[in-house]
Amino acid sequence: MDKKRKSVSYAKWGYIFIAPFLIVFIVCQLIPLASTVYNSFFENYMNGLDQVGPNFVGFQNYITLFTPKNGNIDILNYAWNTMLMWIMGAIPQLVFSLLLAVIFTSARLNIKGQTFFKTVIYMPNLVMASAFSMLFFTLFSNVGPVNQIIQAMTNTTFNFFLDPMATRSIVAFINFLMWFGNTTILLMAGIMGIDQSLFEAASIDGANSTQVFFKITLPLLMPILLYVAITSLIGGLQMFDVPQIITAGSGNPQRSCMTLIMALNRYIGSGSKNYGMGGAVSVVIFIITGALSMIVFKSMVQGGDKPKKAKKIKGAVK
Amino acid sequence: MSSNSVSREDNHSYRFSLNLSRALAYIFLVFVTILSLFSFYLLIINATRSNNELQAGFTLLPSGNFANNLVKALTDTSLFSIPRGLLNSFIVAASSALLTTYFSAMTAYGIHVYDFKGKKFIFTFILAIMMIPTQVSAAGFVQMVRGMNLNDTYWPLIIPAIAAPSVFFYMKQYIESSMPLEVIEAARVDGSNEFRTFNAIAIPMLKPAFAVQLIFAFVASWNNFFTPALIIDTSDNWTLPIMMSVLRSKLNSQNGDLGEVYMMILLSIIPVVIVYLFLSKFIVKGVALGAVKG
Numbered sequence A: 001m002d003k004k005r006k007s008v009s010y011a012k013w014g015y016i017f018i019a020p021f022l023i024v025f026i027v028c029q030l031i032p033l034a035s036t037v038y039n040s041f042f043e044n045y046m047n048g049l050d051q052v053g054p055n056f057v058g059f060q061n062y063i064t065l066f067t068p069k070n071g072n073i074d075i076l077n078y079a080w081n082t083m084l085m086w087i088m089g090a091i092p093q094l095v096f097s098l099l100l101a102v103i104f105t106s107a108r109l110n111i112k113g114q115t116f117f118k119t120v121i122y123m124p125n126l127v128m129a130s131a132f133s134m135l136f137f138t139l140f141s142n143v144g145p146v147n148q149i150i151q152a153m154t155n156t157t158f159n160f161f162l163d164p165m166a167t168r169s170i171v172a173f174i175n176f177l178m179w180f181g182n183t184t185i186l187l188m189a190g191i192m193g194i195d196q197s198l199f200e201a202a203s204i205d206g207a208n209s210t211q212v213f214f215k216i217t218l219p220l221l222m223p224i225l226l227y228v229a230i231t232s233l234i235g236g237l238q239m240f241d242v243p244q245i246i247t248a249g250s251g252n253p254q255r256s257c258m259t260l261i262m263a264l265n266r267y268i269g270s271g272s273k274n275y276g277m278g279g280a281v282s283v284v285i286f287i288i289t290g291a292l293s294m295i296v297f298k299s300m301v302q303g304g305d306k307p308k309k310a311k312k313i314k315g316a317v318k
Numbered sequence B: 001m002s003s004n005s006v007s008r009e010d011n012h013s014y015r016f017s018l019n020l021s022r023a024l025a026y027i028f029l030v031f032v033t034i035l036s037l038f039s040f041y042l043l044i045i046n047a048t049r050s051n052n053e054l055q056a057g058f059t060l061l062p063s064g065n066f067a068n069n070l071v072k073a074l075t076d077t078s079l080f081s082i083p084r085g086l087l088n089s090f091i092v093a094a095s096s097a098l099l100t101t102y103f104s105a106m107t108a109y110g111i112h113v114y115d116f117k118g119k120k121f122i123f124t125f126i127l128a129i130m131m132i133p134t135q136v137s138a139a140g141f142v143q144m145v146r147g148m149n150l151n152d153t154y155w156p157l158i159i160p161a162i163a164a165p166s167v168f169f170y171m172k173q174y175i176e177s178s179m180p181l182e183v184i185e186a187a188r189v190d191g192s193n194e195f196r197t198f199n200a201i202a203i204p205m206l207k208p209a210f211a212v213q214l215i216f217a218f219v220a221s222w223n224n225f226f227t228p229a230l231i232i233d234t235s236d237n238w239t240l241p242i243m244m245s246v247l248r249s250k251l252n253s254q255n256g257d258l259g260e261v262y263m264m265i266l267l268s269i270i271p272v273v274i275v276y277l278f279l280s281k282f283i284v285k286g287v288a289l290g291a292v293k294g
Helices: A002-039 A060-065 A074-105 A114-126 A129-140 A145-154 A164-192 A196-204 A209-237 A241-246 A260-268 A275-317 B002-047 B051-056 B066-075 B082-113 B119-129 B134-147 B155-162 B165-178 B181-189 B194-205 B207-223 B226-231 B240-253 B258-293
Strands: A042-047 A050-056
Touching: A002 A042, A002 A275, A002 B082, A002 B119, A002 B134, A002 B155, A002 B194, A042 A060, A042 A275, A050 A275, A060 A275, A074 A114, A074 A164, A074 A209, A074 A260, A074 B002, A114 A164, A114 B002, A114 B258, A129 A145, A129 A164, A129 A241, A129 B002, A129 B240, A129 B258, A164 A209, A164 A241, A164 B002, A164 B258, A196 A209, A209 A275, A241 A260, A241 B240, A260 A275, A260 B134, A260 B226, A275 B134, B002 B258, B051 B258, B066 B082, B066 B258, B082 B119, B082 B155, B082 B165, B082 B194, B082 B207, B082 B240, B082 B258, B119 B165, B134 B155, B134 B226, B155 B207, B155 B226, B165 B207, B181 B194, B194 B207, B207 B258, B226 B240, B240 B258
Parallel strands: none
Antiparallel strands: A042 A050
16 A cells, blocks of 8 residues: 555656656647647738738648749749758768778778777867858858969859859758768767677678678668668758858859758748748648658667667577 | 698788778778868968958968957957857857756656656657657747747747757666666665755766767757747847858858958857867767667
């Protein structure tokens, strides 16, 4: 009886301990999320100093979002820009990270100074993206050092920020530079999680390092690679700081660098306060990320179970 | 005898190929190091040069105008004040980091130590929402904040830090692996109440996890641009990322003093870089730990 009373009073403490987290989560994220969705069905914006709405308009905001304007569906263009800049950064990022992770974990190569190299490649990840982008803007601007070198060599300058692919490349390069160190460390953890006896067995069987990489490392790394790729994609969908600073919020040249979140920022910024259209854009982003998150969530639940089972079996054998 | 010489030759060619791949690996590592550091090197060099020197041409060597640029960057108030921005960013980042780590640990502890109805559901729910970016609820959040007249204050930047699913997840993993329930039982027998047990016994045991998450939360908040830009309206309250965007917009229409611009960029990233250089071993390990467990 004593026991029973105790467990009841402790359950109360459980609720008390998680209460702040849950309350703040509900107030600051769940309710805003619900009101974002709710608002997407209303006309609600500032026209100059006049408040328009809120008036219920059904799916009109979504229809507006996907209706071609001057032959363009802006939101699809922005989605395309976001994806393109993500891919341009993510591919070299994965290649570099995979290569570095293999080099760092190779017992055969036995690389010295690993701590130094890891410290250096991880550093850009912690640097303020907006300041880093500002730096790259100044470096590549018309009066910046890159153009001074081009000028010295060719006697002309190249305006990087008037060329869509050049601007996109700079954005993608910054993203690559900021994230390849992080990805390297994640992949290293993955490689070190692979059963070492497999590598030993392969080397006894006379496999060379290329064979080991393609036949053992890569297949066994697939779940983590998938996790890294999808989380990177979710991060990519949120791309904002770098293109926002690089293009001063315009997304130019020809809005080729306008991303989904930049569009959202334009709608809900203090200028237009267009919570209707902003809500519709948010819902679109939410659906895409939600679908991707489900994949990660599922792979995490699976990935979390498998090693445990494997460990248990190993323990039993011992 | 002949087999012996073959194996020696084998060994020789193996050693050669090993040395070759090792050399290639180091060359690649040096290349990657330069790639990572070069832009920062240029930033520091350019922060030592005057506007005229910067306009005149490109060099990899430092000049003598570091102090000049520093004074200009710190005293210029035409757009904003950098010292003010450093202070604002510090207030927001430090408060968010403390709230994030403390309340995430508290939540994780609550879920780990106590049994209560709906615990499993809440845990799964927090995991499921971990990946959803805050941006998708930003429209509703900004509207709510403006409705409550809390725009242009730091409350909407600091309070949401209490609910950080990914920090919670990290803490949960750490507590599971490092905190035996017997310790808590023992504290109860000694008459410690539940809050005291958490504050005086659990938290000291969680120190390493606290340190890692404090750093990450501080850096994330220090670098955060999206939400502050939507909420902070007046220049006195701007955090550094907003100042960077204002600086960028100004350079769009007119040329500024470039030496000063580089110095301002340097000043806004240097606090985090210094912290990183002191704690890098710790941080890199923390990332790897999160990777193994996440």
